[in-house]
């Protein structure tokens with residue numbers, strides 16, 4: 001009886017849900033011709049598949065069909081419009097593959113960063129992470145800067161001739177490896193499977209956020225089971241949990257063995273180890289890892305990319321920066337104290353941040369009716385954004401549109417208290433502010449300085465001749481130029497200069513690698 005009832009009701013309920021979803025689907029009207037919208041593809045799974053496997057063909061066919069902007073990628077419901085400049089770029093880029101397209105995907109998703117999706121650091125864990133130093137019995141584990149060197153050696157081409165960067169591989173790869181060495185530990189930092197997984201999760205999550213935003217809030221909890229990016233996120237979470245459980249198990253076995261042999265077990269100093277020993281933690285350790293990757297990768301990567309582009313555009317900064325780095329590391333190697341002495345590098349990084357954050361930043365939702373001191377009422381549920389235009393305000397910065405690597409050194413010398421990279425202020429809100437100010441900024445600072453120190457001492461950088469890079473604006477947001485034609489070479493400029501200069505470069509490289517020093521993490 002019950003079965004009979006169910007068999008009558010269930011199909012009709014399903015049909016009603018599907019029809020309802022179809023008509024309620026609030027996908028926005030797309031102004032430009034869409035090249036992969038298929039009839040009946042409600043959840044855009046087919047569009048997603050096409051995008052994943054045939055993006056190159058989709059774009060080529062789209063461009064052949066329409067001579068103007070197209071929206072080739074809609075699987076997640078986000079319009080990715082390729083204006084003519086991009087069309088040209090795509091036409092001339094000989095080997096466009098999925099990796100290249102990810103650039104478009106990710107810059108279209110910049111607005112996806114919402115504090116509500118960020119992990120909150122339980123018990124100040126992250127702060128601990130960022131401040132802690134290694135203790136004695138951990139010297140066998142690679143330090144953060146050794147991991148950066150390994151990542152650079154792995155990803156960047158070791159050649160004296162100029163080489164065009166692949167942003168996806170050559171910067172995301174470094175940042176992700178460096179961050180993983182502190183988050184998940186040495187076992188997985190360089191593991192390509194973990195690298196692919198954590199980077200894919202970040203991409204899928206931003207896409208999923210945008211994908212969900214195209215549906216009414218009341219439907220999101222249902223459609224999330226069917227949408228491609230949310231499904232991909234769930235699959236990646238499952239995989240991450242398995243991988244992290246394996247590491248935890250292996251560490252436990254290693255510790256048991258050491259105990260049985262009467263040795264002191266190796267002590268890991270990474271988020272994985274800390275969270276696994278934290279009784280109050282109720283989250284799966286794999287979930288914490290993914291949440292951290294989400295908060296740390298995109299943001300730090302953008303900062304590295306913009307700084308590299310600015311250095312390439314301002315070669316006059318390179319020599320003083322190299323000098324500063326060499327002087328700072330000459331006594332103790334690349335340690336925390338050395339990083340603190342790199343004032344110019346700090347200023348350059350902050351100035352580069354100013355280039356892409358000059359518009360409007362943080363997004364918030366009012367959780368109750370709130371009246372501001374001047375009487376303005378912000379009704380509950382309103383989405384508000386914090387105006388960051390002071391970063392480009394001539395009353396705050398002299399010649400705000402000019403890139404000045406020394407800007408924040410000068411402000412610091414003039415007695416300004418909030419001019420360091422990690423400091424947030426009313427005028428400079430790239431790390432947010434108040435209770436939720438980014439707890440990862442100290443780590444980002446160290447990671448970026450270490451990466452840049454190695455890059456500056458080992459490589460020469462430049463933009464392809466004639467290329468002029470500009471940050472990209474997306475509505476109220478700004479992001480790093482995703483297609484900047486940036487080149488690097490192992491001592492190219494030095495090779496073409498004097499033999500002494502070349503020797504000097506080699507010496508710096510050896511000094512960075514060889515000297516034993518107090519590790520940072």
Ligand code: HEM
Pocket residue numbers: 115118119120121126292295296297299300303362429430431432433434435436437438439440441443444
């Ligand atoms: C240059 C790199 C980075 C930038 C520009 C950045 C920016 C931000 C911003 C704007 C927020 C929101 C703050 C607010 O709501 O007021 C935030 C939050 C957060 N960031 Fe970062 N971040 C960076 C790197 C990192 C790194 C490396 C980590 C991890 C080690 C991290 C972990 C977090 C976490 C956990 C939060 C949430 C804090 C909370 O909600 O209480 N961030 N970040």
